[in-house]
Amino acid sequence: MTQPFPFSAIVGQADMKQAMILTAVDPGIGGVLVFGDRGTGKSTAVRALAALLPPIRMVESCPVNAPKTADCPDWAELGSKKIVTRPTPVIDLPLGATEDRVVGALDIERALTRGEKAFEPGLLARANRGYLYIDEVNLLEDHIVDLLLDVAQSGENVVEREGLSIRHPARFVLVGSGNPEEGELRPQLLDRFGLSVDVRSPNDVAERVEVIKRRDAFESDHTAFMSHYTAEDAKVRDAILKARKRLAKIATPDAILEDCATLCIALGSDGLRGELTLLRGARALAAYHGKRKVHRDHLRAVAPSALSHRLRRDPLDEAGSTTRVVRVVEEVLG
Amino acid sequence: MSEAESSWARAATCLRMLLFAPDYLAGAVIRMRAAPDRDAITDALHPLAARKLHTTISDEQLFGGIDLSATLGANQLIEKKGIFLARCTALLSMAERCGPELAAKLAHQLDGDRGHCLIALDEGADPEEAAPPALSDRLPFHIAPDGRRPVDWRVVPAGTHARHPQDVTVAPDDAMALAVLATTFGIDSLRAPLLALRVARTLAAIDDREAVSQTDLETAAGLVYPHRATRVPEEADSPEQSTPPDSSSHDDMSEGSQTKDIPHGDMLVDAVRALLPDDVLARLVPAGTTRALGGKGAGQKRKGNRRGRPLPSRPGRLDGRNRIDLVATLRAAAPWQPIRRRVQPKASGLLIRPSDIRVKRYEDRSDRVLIFAVDASGSAAVARLNEAKGAVELLLAQAYAARDHVALISFRGIGAELLLPPTRSLVQTKRRLANLPGGGGTPLAMGLQEASVLALQSRSKGLTPTIVALTDGRANIALDGSANRAQATDDAERMAQLLRLQGFQALLIDTGARPQAALSDLSRHAGAQYLALPRANAHALTGAVSAALEV
Numbered sequence: 001m002t003q004p005f006p007f008s009a010i011v012g013q014a015d016m017k018q019a020m021i022l023t024a025v026d027p028g029i030g031g032v033l034v035f036g037d038r039g040t041g042k043s044t045a046v047r048a049l050a051a052l053l054p055p056i057r058m059v060e061s062c063p064v065n066a067p068k069t070a071d072c073p074d075w076a077e078l079g080s081k082k083i084v085t086r087p088t089p090v091i092d093l094p095l096g097a098t099e100d101r102v103v104g105a106l107d108i109e110r111a112l113t114r115g116e117k118a119f120e121p122g123l124l125a126r127a128n129r130g131y132l133y134i135d136e137v138n139l140l141e142d143h144i145v146d147l148l149l150d151v152a153q154s155g156e157n158v159v160e161r162e163g164l165s166i167r168h169p170a171r172f173v174l175v176g177s178g179n180p181e182e183g184e185l186r187p188q189l190l191d192r193f194g195l196s197v198d199v200r201s202p203n204d205v206a207e208r209v210e211v212i213k214r215r216d217a218f219e220s221d222h223t224a225f226m227s228h229y230t231a232e233d234a235k236v237r238d239a240i241l242k243a244r245k246r247l248a249k250i251a252t253p254d255a256i257l258e259d260c261a262t263l264c265i266a267l268g269s270d271g272l273r274g275e276l277t278l279l280r281g282a283r284a285l286a287a288y289h290g291k292r293k294v295h296r297d298h299l300r301a302v303a304p305s306a307l308s309h310r311l312r313r314d315p316l317d318e319a320g321s322t323t324r325v326v327r328v329v330e331e332v333l334g
Numbered sequence: 335m336s337e338a339e340s341s342w343a344r345a346a347t348c349l350r351m352l353l354f355a356p357d358y359l360a361g362a363v364i365r366m367r368a369a370p371d372r373d374a375i376t377d378a379l380h381p382l383a384a385r386k387l388h389t390t391i392s393d394e395q396l397f398g399g400i401d402l403s404a405t406l407g408a409n410q411l412i413e414k415k416g417i418f419l420a421r422c423t424a425l426l427s428m429a430e431r432c433g434p435e436l437a438a439k440l441a442h443q444l445d446g447d448r449g450h451c452l453i454a455l456d457e458g459a460d461p462e463e464a465a466p467p468a469l470s471d472r473l474p475f476h477i478a479p480d481g482r483r484p485v486d487w488r489v490v491p492a493g494t495h496a497r498h499p500q501d502v503t504v505a506p507d508d509a510m511a512l513a514v515l516a517t518t519f520g521i522d523s524l525r526a527p528l529l530a531l532r533v534a535r536t537l538a539a540i541d542d543r544e545a546v547s548q549t550d551l552e553t554a555a556g557l558v559y560p561h562r563a564t565r566v567p568e569e570a571d572s573p574e575q576s577t578p579p580d581s582s583s584h585d586d587m588s589e590g591s592q593t594k595d596i597p598h599g600d601m602l603v604d605a606v607r608a609l610l611p612d613d614v615l616a617r618l619v620p621a622g623t624t625r626a627l628g629g630k631g632a633g634q635k636r637k638g639n640r641r642g643r644p645l646p647s648r649p650g651r652l653d654g655r656n657r658i659d660l661v662a663t664l665r666a667a668a669p670w671q672p673i674r675r676r677v678q679p680k681a682s683g684l685l686i687r688p689s690d691i692r693v694k695r696y697e698d699r700s701d702r703v704l705i706f707a708v709d710a711s712g713s714a715a716v717a718r719l720n721e722a723k724g725a726v727e728l729l730l731a732q733a734y735a736a737r738d739h740v741a742l743i744s745f746r747g748i749g750a751e752l753l754l755p756p757t758r759s760l761v762q763t764k765r766r767l768a769n770l771p772g773g774g775g776t777p778l779a780m781g782l783q784e785a786s787v788l789a790l791q792s793r794s795k796g797l798t799p800t801i802v803a804l805t806d807g808r809a810n811i812a813l814d815g816s817a818n819r820a821q822a823t824d825d826a827e828r829m830a831q832l833l834r835l836q837g838f839q840a841l842l843i844d845t846g847a848r849p850q851a852a853l854s855d856l857s858r859h860a861g862a863q864y865l866a867l868p869r870a871n872a873h874a875l876t877g878a879v880s881a882a883l884e885v
Contacts, residue, residue, distance in 0.1 A: 038471045039523030043445065095438050096393035098646065108400055108669045109411040115672030136438040143648070161649070161689060163670075179468070181759050182434045201522040209513040212527050216509055220500045220535075 007048035008232035011211045019195040025243040026284040029194035031174035036199030042177040053088035060084045063121040064128040064168050073168040089130030119166045124157045127172040137176030138185045194277045196309035243287040250283045251293035266328045269310040278306040303329045338481030348475040351536045354492040357449030362475035365456040371483045378489040384425035389432045421449045429454035429465035437466035444472050474529040476561035492540045499535040503545045520564035530558040650693035662692035703739035703756045703797040707785040709805035710746040711776035745781030747774030748815045778809035779825035789838045800839045806846035807853035830860035
């Protein structure tokens with residue numbers, strides 16, 4: 001099982017799949033947070049995302065995946081300067097990762113053996129222009145979270161320690177997953193994720209059976225299964241590529257902008273990030289569906305995932321914030 | 335075969351499969367206290383050559399890192415190999431003490447395609463104390479045999495004629511049967527049917543059969559499902575029968591409506607039902623399930639520099655309040671020695687700069703846990719149960735802000751029940767609270783007893799318990815369950831004194847229509863504050879509680 005489970009073979013979970021596709025169409029949306037029960041295929045979906053992303057062009061030996069030699073950081077000792085096509089990086093941030101591994105640190109091997117001061121880039125460098133995936137994001141240590149927030153905000157990683165002074169671009173899309181029963185996420189980090197989706201185990205028996213069958217086929221009849229779904233994945237990837245091209249030309253009527261603002265005011269979401277994400281998400285969805293302008297339906301489809309995590313937490317609300325968003329969307333958009 | 339014998343036989347089946355295909359089945363939870371019987375089981379797993387893990391293992395040991403002393407000695411980079419570098423079988427002892435962070439790391443390793451196998455030894459005594467659900471959800475087996483090991487118990491190794499489990503064919507109907515069966519028993523996680531399917535394949539593979547048989551499915555479901563079940567399917571033909579786990583009742587003529595579309599469904603249901611733990615009906619959420627009551631919530635931790643479980647040290651400044659981690663500091667300084675030596679060739683000894691200093695950190699849990707003991711008896715139910723619920727919800731909102739834990743106990747009829755162990759999960763609390771039933775007598779003593787047990791448990795976990803009891807005070811059920819008012823009052827008083835002896839902070843809220851002298855006496859016995867709230871609403875109640883607790 002060296003290849004991950006294909007994205008198109010994931011049964012149901014429409015919200016989660018839509019959110020992932022939207023960030024692939026427009027990375028500017030700012031990532032996805034997937035929260036849900038155990039055994040619902042959260043990490044499966046995130047790992048499958050890698051296969052959907054179009055490849056990037058980059059300098060072969062560049063540690064931060066820069067597109068041109070001129071963009072490579074000056075501390076990098078470049079080997080080959082050839083421009084190559086590589087899959088979009090999807091970097092796993094393991095829970096136990098130390099600060100050193102995340103931001104980069106002194107290259108210990110060279111310091112010890114040759115007495116040289118050199119920088120060894122960390123995970124943030126490798127994730128530049130790509131995705132940073134944090135499984136069980138709610139269990140991440142606070143100081144790593146602080147670090148990530150800072151870098152995700154500024155798009156630049158600054159290392160000032162151990163006699164090193166290094167900076168390099170670190171623009172990445174945060175993808176997180178977690179189980180709400182194991183702990184809540186700080187609102188500051190929640191806000192950094194563009195979209196957030198709640199996943200549940202499917203209740204429909206037929207759907208559950210289909211999940212089992214596909215997973216079993218994936219394990220036992222790997223080649224046939226993969227050849228079928230790799231083709232399916234390719235279709236989704238093409239659609240994403242087309243949507244990316246179309247994205248700039250999507251018209252946004254003023255009425256839609258007003259709708260966005262009205263929605264966010266009605267929900268009392270904190271800050272303006274909600275509106276912006278909602279709008280970007282709706283545009284990306286319109287592009288993915290091959291439309292020329294944003295329609296209210298797009299807002300309706302994106303609103304729950306774009307806004308539900310930005311509401312003030314109301315512990316007394318039985319239904320949860322997604323339901324609240326849906327209710328307000330109905331009231332406002334009719 | 336007696337029940338104990340058959341449970342040991344099942345354990346042997348599990349072990350046999352694990353020995354045959356450890357990489358395919360990923361492991362088991364063994365829930366037993368350390369005893370010769372458990373040693374027999376771990377001995378049986380000896381051929382797997384398991385590496386032992388403990389719950390405070392460092393990441394370096396798990397995943398590898400630089401071996402500094404060897405590197406310095408050899409003058410070239412030498413890495414220490416982590417346990418999970420190559421395919422391995424790990425034995426996690428004291429799994430019930432395993433925190434969510436380690437569980438997540440181990441779960442991540444199990445999810446990979448390296449074929450790691452994890453045996454979690456769970457020594458939990460209480461149902462709340464169990465291996466972390468993130469792990470038990472991923473491991474097919476839950477081995478917890480009853481009684482003593484039969485004398486001739488042993489694990490028969492698989493023959494040499496076995497095939498690989500993945501080469502066993504499974505009929506589409508079989509997969510469906512397992513998936514439907516999982517929903518019948520209220521198992522939400524989709525991993526359960528997948529694991530059951532793997533187990534069925536392994537069973538067939540051991541016997542070198544080409545396809546999975548009905549017996550394989552039954553055995554697999556019987557091994558994977560019972561400890562995960564959250565409900566018992568109703569039997570359509572016998573509504574008056576309240577305890578269905580009875581394997582001998584084969585009703586050929588009828589099936590529950592849910593089981594109609596399962597091929598051979600009734601037999602599968604019977605196979606699992608016969609193996610359901612006894613307490614599944616009583617508690618409806620048995621130990622070791624994915625929805626176990628044992629959720630520790632988020633477990634608010636506090637990082638300190640004095641006591642608690644050690645955490646990896648971090649760079650810091652010595653300000654007189656924290657302690658230096660000498661080894662980590664030396665490790666941080668070591669790589670720089672050649673470079674610094676060049677700058678200061680005359681300096682002697684180690685060249686250590688302030689930036690090398692590493693400070694020790696510890697993780698400490700000393701949060702408050704609010705234990706609500708809510709009177710849900712008939713007398714209270716009508717008038718005040720909803721108010722009490724409302725108050726608990728409001729307090730929960732405050733507890734959430736203050737990062738307190740909340741636990742919920744209800745007492746009514748002839749018993750007290752722990753509805754929610756200490757948690758910070760809003761999701762769980764709201765679910766439990768909404769389902770709080772009412773009616774019956776007032777076993778006040780039992781409620782207080784349950785609260786004190788929970789408070790003791792919480793204190794042993796380093797939490798600071800505070801008991802908030804809401805009752806209308808007419809205790810009429812004694813500790814032994816008899817409806818004897820005098821005895822009940824005595825018992826309640828004794829329990830109250832016990833609370834005071836144990837030194838728990840407590841608060842007694844009288845929710846009766848008129849303040850009761852008996853209750854204010856009781857609160858004196860318990861050394862608790864007494865609040866009479868005739869006709870309180872939820873908000874008034876919350877205000878009173880917050881005011882009382884802020885002292």
